[in-house]
Amino acid sequence: MALPLAMPAQQLSAKAGPELEAQFDTMLGSEARVPRTYQAIYKNALAQRIAEVAEGSQGRIGVAAIDLTTGEKVSVLGDQRFPMASTSKIAIAATFLEGVERGRWSLNQSFPMLMPVGSRPFSSAVAPVREGNRLPAIDLIEQMITRSNNYATDALLRVVGGPKEVTAWVRRAGIKQFQIDRDIATLVRDDGEFNPANHIDQRDSATPNAMVELLAGLYQGKWLKPESRRILIGAMGRTVTGKRRMRYLLPDNARVMHKTGSLNNTSSDVGLVETPDGRTLAIAVYVTGQGTRPAREAKIAAISRALYDGYLSQGPRREWAGAGYGSK
Numbered sequence: 001m002a003l004p005l006a007m008p009a010q011q012l013s014a015k016a017g018p019e020l021e022a023q024f025d026t027m028l029g030s031e032a033r034v035p036r037t038y039q040a041i042y043k044n045a046l047a048q049r050i051a052e053v054a055e056g057s058q059g060r061i062g063v064a065a066i067d068l069t070t071g072e073k074v075s076v077l078g079d080q081r082f083p084m085a086s087t088s089k090i091a092i093a094a095t096f097l098e099g100v101e102r103g104r105w106s107l108n109q110s111f112p113m114l115m116p117v118g119s120r121p122f123s124s125a126v127a128p129v130r131e132g133n134r135l136p137a138i139d140l141i142e143q144m145i146t147r148s149n150n151y152a153t154d155a156l157l158r159v160v161g162g163p164k165e166v167t168a169w170v171r172r173a174g175i176k177q178f179q180i181d182r183d184i185a186t187l188v189r190d191d192g193e194f195n196p197a198n199h200i201d202q203r204d205s206a207t208p209n210a211m212v213e214l215l216a217g218l219y220q221g222k223w224l225k226p227e228s229r230r231i232l233i234g235a236m237g238r239t240v241t242g243k244r245r246m247r248y249l250l251p252d253n254a255r256v257m258h259k260t261g262s263l264n265n266t267s268s269d270v271g272l273v274e275t276p277d278g279r280t281l282a283i284a285v286y287v288t289g290q291g292t293r294p295a296r297e298a299k300i301a302a303i304s305r306a307l308y309d310g311y312l313s314q315g316p317r318r319e320w321a322g323a324g325y326g327s328k
Helices: 018-028 045-053 085-101 137-146 150-160 163-172 184-189 208-219 226-237 293-312
Strands: 002-004 061-067 073-076 110-116 129-136 199-201 255-263 266-274 280-288
Touching: 045 073, 045 293, 061 208, 061 293, 073 208, 085 137, 085 150, 085 163, 085 208, 085 226, 085 255, 085 266, 110 137, 110 150, 110 184, 129 137, 129 150, 137 150, 137 226, 150 163, 150 184, 208 226, 208 266, 208 280, 226 255, 226 266, 266 293, 280 293
Parallel strands: none
Antiparallel strands: 002 199, 061 073, 061 280, 110 129, 255 266, 266 280
16 A cells, blocks of 8 residues: 655754654654654764755655664664665575575575566566576575576575565564565566655565664574575675665775665665674665655765764774674
8 A cells, every 4th residue: 555645854844843743643644754854853963964864855765774783773764664676685585595494495406587578567466477597596596686686586586485475584583564565577567656755655665674673683693594694694795786875985994785776766775884893784775766866876875874984983882782693
């Protein structure tokens, strides 16, 4: 279901307070809140700075981040749904890898790529596909993460049992605001039904906070064994898409492991950033509108750098009790 955003962000006064926020929440519901641009709701200078960089008057911008050393979180529209696009491929890979751990299939087992067959948008509930070349699962994971290959993604999505099985895996991990409803062939074919800058479509969506929770748990070894974690996060570190997004403005000595996403009027990048001082940051940035794709990518780059600088400027902090990387 798509929910209209009744009032653009620029119509909110910068001096508006929590009372006005409560009024809009009541009018629109929690899934259709307008972007908040007033200082009163931000608990510290870093959160305020990110809100300024993520100003989304030309569309919705959602940001969530957590320093996995200290546990400090930053969120701007972090509980609002955004189109995941190809960032959902992290969860698809994780679901498959857990199946490998359970002995349901193996990384050396070959599966056919699934190639779209021409069809009109919305002409069927599921877009038709045909089988293509067969590749070992380990190569399909590499293709779907590093190059965002849709054919490889749909191959593994079919193996695990389809979108509902991936959503179920994420829900079992305790993450609620996340769902996959369509395979990639259908998602791409039917793209453009709604403008994500001013509508919220629950299908194939997640909140930035939910995505950061997923990233943090995968990094910390909560749901996958060390070898599966190494395969998935290692592939994210070899991603070749999104050169002007998360990693574009970060220093060369920061290690970035990420996954990009792109659909009609929306661009995103989610991932993990290891800093020279030993921190790991989990970051999710979803940008809609902003006029052009380069403008959306510039927003992602600027927000990522602001988060990086903001966390590092805080200096050494007491280690967070929720840390424990690779503990499983």
